[in-house]
Amino acid sequence: MVRRIAPVLVLGMLISGLLFAGGAAEADPDAPVEIRLATWAGASEANELQEILDELNDRSETYYITQESSPAEYYTNLQTQVAGGTAADLMWLDQDNLIDFAARGALLDLTEMIEGDDHPAADLDGYFETPLERFTYDGRVYGLPWISMPVMLYVNVDHMREIGVDPEQINDWTWSEFRDAAIELTRDRQGRTPVDSGFDPDDIERYAFSMVPGWPPIQQWIWQAGGEELTEDLSASPIDSDAALTGAEFIYELLHEYHIAPSQSIIGDRGFDQMMRDGQVSMFMGGAADDLERNENYEIRAFVLPAGPTGSRANWAWIGGMAIWRGTDHPEIAYEAFMDLSDAIHHWKVPSPRIDLANAETIIELQPHKVDSAENIITSLEHLRAPNLFPGYSEWATIFGERYVDPIVRGDERPADIASDVRAMLEDVLEDYR
């Protein structure tokens, strides 16, 4: 009996399941289309974003955006979904990854759509040049930036006053003034500075600065000294040029001759930015959106970066933006949602990549704790510079980070001793992608 019933039962379940699924898939043609948005937003950022999405969804009759947040392994998830044909319609991308996705045909070319659009976010002349450039590939627009974040020098103003430095002068600093202040700020438990006799680098109570391999990017110092780590035509990595070496040697000197920064092990245990918040570190380079100014114990402000020997204050731009998946079922509606959401995020994230929104008043309105930093953030936008990117940049960056930056920052290799060898390795990668 059971044997006779079992196949019928299974078949029945199959058919009912299929009918159920099929019935559920039927859609009302007039109903708003679901547009999926992939983000790397963490919990609090996702909640803020959801409020924006709720407003947009209430207003729109053509779409409703659903958020798919995956803070961990975001790009692995994204690549896998694109490969499997199940990617979200809209996706957050940063400058490093946009080129890869665009060059490999995963993104919708927005050039023509944007040209005929009078949406505020579609006015390409209204963007800063650097962030917009990084969302174009081969002369075509594949996305729009929604944040253009310069690196700022966060300073514990109380510590500065303690060593007799007027905070108002920090924006005028050159490398040598930065170094002098760093030496004066670094103290061992006996109160000695790195230039005092008997200074104990193994028993430092307060560090002047904080640095790990990869952050802040060593490229900034190379640029400020007039050097290049990767030429614009992507033909060379002249890290062994005199100018490039000047930048890298400056970092070596600060870290290994003056011991102004804690080791990576200490940073790993006490927290990179946490040491700044706790007053164990006096200066920190972070993105303009970091909230280090929110501190009950110390007055912390963001300043522009010190100028290098050429007078340059070039700083590393981190640019986040959004693009549309090429395989979307609803390109027009996805584009409409993309534009509305881009505009909304431009009014949320600071600093905005749009010239009209990137002003001190907007920053203070959105983030009141940045009242003393806002003008400096705007000034820093003038010095923004993004790396020269190409498909395969991640392979190049791995070698640059592991073979050049790590030995300098974490080890004690002199840049001049290793630069030529590393240059050959880097140019080997460039050769492959040329």
Place this chain on the structure above:
Amino acid sequence: MQPHLATAIRFVIVLAGVSGLMVLVHRGLRLLNVRREAATGYALITPWLVGFLVFTSFPMIASAYLSFTDYNILQPPNWVGLENFRRIFTRDIDFWPAIRLTLLYAFLSVPIGVAGALVVAMLLANDLRGIGIYRTVYYLPTVLPEVAVALLWRWIFNPQAGLLNRFVVPVFRLFGLSRPDWFGDPTYVLPAFVIISLWGITGVNMVIFLAALKNVPLHLYEVAFIDGAGGWKRFRHITVPMISPVIFLQVVRGIIGALQIFTVYAFTNPTPRAGKFMSFYIYQTGFQQFRMGYASALAWILFAIILVLTLMVLRSSEMWVYYEGERK
């Protein structure tokens, strides 16, 4: 439709499909005059078989194919023949250091791990009062997540505040050596991971040895004792031969595990100047640089190394593994 409802429906469909397949397998085999008992057996292992084919065999075959291609996930694979392998062996600046580090780690950690687990198991094999508590305590490390263990070791190895350096630094100073930076100085990275591997002494390895020790017949020890054999001789000539199949198992498991070390490396973030373990290098190439074809080639090379070493141990086992009741 609510996402959870869609998932529930898909689950029901898959369940129904697999159940249907089981019935079909049973019916088909019966039509082929296969015995009822055998047909039922095959029908019952069908879900596992389907899972194995879909989630293990297919990815393995796919990765074998991908190792001969240039594949970045976003575009279809592009056949490049042996180019990935040629590049790995002739131009890859990370490959040989990764092989060196991985093999050295395996050669150092496996003997220490096996011997250590055996020693701990022998201690716990004694029938003392409260031995159950000791056995439980020694097994506890196994239930900790590997990530938590990695973070714990990161703290233990901290150059300034770590537990290990409190004991080690005075000794190092006697020899004029500076405070070791275990994960920052390439000299200490391999020793650090070998020390971490001692964690594996407890837990499953220990329990397997304990079970093996408990299965050694007592009368063998009694006879040896009467014949005047001391503790070392009893261990050398009775314990080791009798548990040699388990030692063999532990060596094979240890080699495979050591060559695949990943989590602890990823979470302790040692300097890459010491080289990278192969599994991490494969992950970095595939999932950070999105060079899946190249990563597949690296994975197959690692597989070949594991296979060769395992076969070598297997071949050598004829000389040192004793199976009770074995006939040659």
